[in-house]
């Protein structure tokens with residue numbers, strides 16, 4: 001089922017989806033055949049030729065250009081990192097915040113974003129949390145901004161309940177108030193279309209093992225090159241504008257690269273970057289809007305089925321405020337996770353229930369399988385809609 005693309009054909013690229021009901025792409029994506037093929041090629045080249053490094057590095061630049069196209073930015077504004085946490089730490093430390101400055105964040109947002117800024121408390125920077133509600137937009141932050149506020153940092157999509165926050169409105173507020181805006185798009189990327197310039201962020205960070213389909217260990221960092229004053233806190237030869245030809249470090253030549261390479265350190269995770277090139281091709285063939293719309297349709301189907309069983313959805317219900325692919329069902333994880341696992345359904349435990357998260361390969365039959373298992377076992381009143389009102 002899909003009015004958006006040939007899901008059955010796409011599903012064939014994900015063998016794990018045939019072996020189980022995989023509803024856990026918000027945790028990690030199953031490996032897709034084209035992604036594996038890119039890693040296999042790298043391994044074969046390494047095995048047979050000891051590595052054509054120039055070919056490998058060309059592929060890095062091709063992938064960088066693909067990432068840039070995907071986000072609507074210049075390739076010079078993209079750096080490869082290790083994961084979201086590293087991207088957020090690079091961003092937090094490039095802002096050069098001082099004692100007395102404050103940063104606004106959303107309470108309960110992903111810890112990998114929060115700790116990058118909380119660590120700056122050691123320098124006297126204050127982190128203020130605004131409450132998390134179903135809708136977080138400019139109005140949520142405006143009353144908390146004062147003359148010492150320097151930045152807002154937040155996730156685009158929450159991992160624990162599937163909120164999709166209005167980051168464009170928050171970006172507009174930051175532009176109006178002269179604040180830096182830093183966004184963690186880890187849960188959104190690959191499913192929600194991202195127009196980096198429309199967000200007006202100084203930095204956007206992500207990993208790549210969810211919607212971007214690459215095994216763990218590769219991150220992305222977008223840096224708005226209009227902010228040339230934002231310099232890296234760490235330095236390696238790769239970060240420099242001029243790498244000395246004799247590879248002897250010069251204390252007086254530390255100017256960082258004019259591009260986002262200023263934020264890169266040392267050698268790359270080559271097989272993962274090559275894999276990302278393949279996954280971006282797959283996503284481009286399908287179209288990220290189509291993936292989004294397909295996941296929204298699956299979400300509508302899931303919500304209707306939960307309503308019919310009178311089971312509560314934890315996060316926002318409306319397409320305007322919810323992520324297309326992440327839904328938390330108010331079933332206690334301790335009671336339900338093992339049951340789903342025994343029955344070949346992979347989901348994640350979350351703060352307030354069981355997280356169901358879709359990938360491009362899921363179908364309505366996957367949702368039906370989950371619902372059938374819930375119906376068969378029956379639910380207690382604590383998961384029911386009436387309980388929320390009480």
Ligand SMILES: Cc1ncc(COP(=O)(O)O)c(C=O)c1O
Nearest residue numbers: 083084085110112155159186207
């Ligand atoms: C919003 C968000 N940020 C970051 C991460 C992961 O951080 P990292 O890429 O550093 O492992 C996750 C989930 O794993 C997430 O949901």
